[in-house]
Amino acid sequence: MDKDFFAIIEYTAQKGIQPVIFTDGATMMRDLAFIKRVKDLGASVVPKCDSLYDNEYQNWVVGDETGRYFYERNEVIELLIDEGFNKIEMDGTTRLGFDMVISRGNLSEVADTLTFCRQNNLWIVFSFYLPAGRSGSKEFEKYKWLVPSEEEKTQLRRTIEKIDRNCFGFVHPVLNNFVTMPCVERLQIYGDGRVSPCPGNETCIGHIQTDSIGDLSKKILVDFPGHNPECFEGHCLYRPRIKEDN
Ligand code: SF4
Structure with a gap:
């Protein structure tokens, strides 16, 4: 962990910028005192989530050969929920969510993951592989089979739209990446x-x-x-x- 981790978060929050911590969720976050400090500083947390239900797939994605990662990450999600990161904030937002990279290995979990998030007040976005960075590199060629086809992506978008509209009365545009919300990143x-x-x-x-x-x-x-x-x-x-x- 960066030695200035808490100083950076504190400084960010003081400047009126929402700190958002993307984390593996199975190392520092297993310490309750650590979680409480993050909460007090006002940061939001995004634990790694490639699968909430399939330990083999999740452990394979992170390269964990001990088989422990999936269970430890799940414990952390429970701890974060117990500590109230998913409570509705004054402005209607939540401080807990997932950025799930969609592959053929977890496509079948999208409906259940979306439902879990809606029922527990977590935000959720579904990302498709980027044509840049690691997934844009030559090395990624051998994993190309993981990339969903355009038909599978279209079906996934329809599933999400249907669940949100019919089960939660939530009507929103369906975007080509993230699906549930627009891209807001710039720089x-x-x-x-x-x-x-x-x-x-x-x-x-x-x-x-x-x-x-x-x-x-x-x-x-x-x-x-x-x-x-x-x-x-x-x-x-x-x-x-x-x-x-x-
Ligand atoms: S435009 Fe938005 S969604 Fe697309 S790569 Fe850039 S930051 Fe990501």
């Missing part, structure tokens, strides 16, 4: 300080130590106008568009 800072428009576009447009965020934002809008929030509809700019109308 990605790598660990070494390089900046790119977002995870799907790795073009380096500057450096966080030498360029101001204002200047970097302007450069993104000039070089990649599709990111302009005034005309951006929330569909991923780098994944194939869905063919059907929303």
Whole structure:
């Protein structure tokens, strides 16, 4: 863990920015005192979730040969719920959720995972593999069989729309990535300080130590106008568009 972990979260929250912690959920988060400190600082938590129901698939994704990861991660989700991270906040939001990367290994769990999240007030987005980063690399070729077909993605979007509308009275646009909500990300800072428009576009447009965020934002809008929030509809700019109308 970064030695400045809590200082970073505290600083972020003080600046009026919502800290969101993406975590494996099976190491530091198993410590109740740690969880309580995260809660007191106002951070939201996103435990890794490739499967809530299939321990073999989940452990395979994280490369855990001991077989323990799945159960430990599930314990952490329970702890976070016990500590009230999923309680409805004053502004109607929640501080617990999942960003689930959809593959042929977990497609069949989408309906149950969505229902679990809706019933327990967790937010949920369903991401498809990115044509960049690790899933855009040559190494990923051998895992291509995991990538759902366009038909499977279309079916998945329909399933989500139907469950949300019929079971929870929640009608929302169906997006080509995330499905349940629009993309709101703009400006990605790598660990070494390089900046790119977002995870799907790795073009380096500057450096966080030498360029101001204002200047970097302007450069993104000039070089990649599709990111302009005034005309951006929330569909991923780098994944194939869905063919059907929303
Ligand atoms: S545009 Fe696509 S790749 Fe970029 S942040 Fe949004 S969803 Fe991710």
